[in-house]
């Protein structure tokens with residue numbers, strides 16, 4: 434199963450979610466490979482910190498340009514491939530969709546800039562579903578949600594009112610400090626033993642994994 438985290442907007446939580454999904458799957462003994470298609474070093478640095486901390490590791494590959502062939506190659510070697518793409522409308526993002534099983538596109542419901550970007554994601558996804566990859570499952574993933582979820586509720590309503598929109602997952606990830614503090618240590622929330630809101634953060638990542646069939 435190939436899961437792509439993608440959005441033409443940076444800072445939405447793609448890399449953080451990759452780190453957390455990888456940590457959860459590794460804690461369950463799954464075979465995971467991560468493909469980094471973003472030239473920034475954040476994910477590579479995360480894995481270096483992870484290794485230094487002695488946390489469970491998985492192979493990390495990098496590829497740029499048309500990454501679909503590399504994705505298919507890695508798929509043969511591993512149960513789950515997680516693909517991190519850059520925060521702009523890139524060749525990597527578009528080619529990743531042609532080979533992916535699932536796209537997760539994080540969006541912060543309270544950010545107008547991020548909400549405005551959903552149109553672009555929708556267009557690219559619909560085009561790929563109609564052409565190269567009809568079986569692509571694509572979802573918006575509400576991330577960094579505030580406790581009072583007014584924006585998220587409203588956004589979920591407007592998406593479900595129009596079948597042309599790709600759907601949003603039912604799992605909404607909250608804005609929680611532990612995601613950032615864990616990431617700084619090369620950890621996902623499943624590698625952390627104590628922190629405030631830790632059990633909530635772990636439950637959210639587990640619900641996310643379950644909802645996409647992991």
Ligand SMILES: Nc1ncnc2c1ncn2[C@@H]1O[C@H](COP(=O)(O)OP(=O)(O)O)[C@@H](O)[C@H]1O
Pocket residue numbers: 442443444445446447448449450475520576577578606607608609610612613616
């Ligand atoms: N659910 C969350 N709660 C708190 N902070 C988050 C959450 N998701 C992401 N962040 C923070 O947001 C920033 C951007 O996240 P990042 O994963 O680097 O985004 P992207 O890869 O999409 O550019 C980081 O500082 C990260 O720690």
Ligand SMILES: [Mg+2]
Pocket residue numbers: 444447448449471475518
């Ligand atoms: Mg990133």
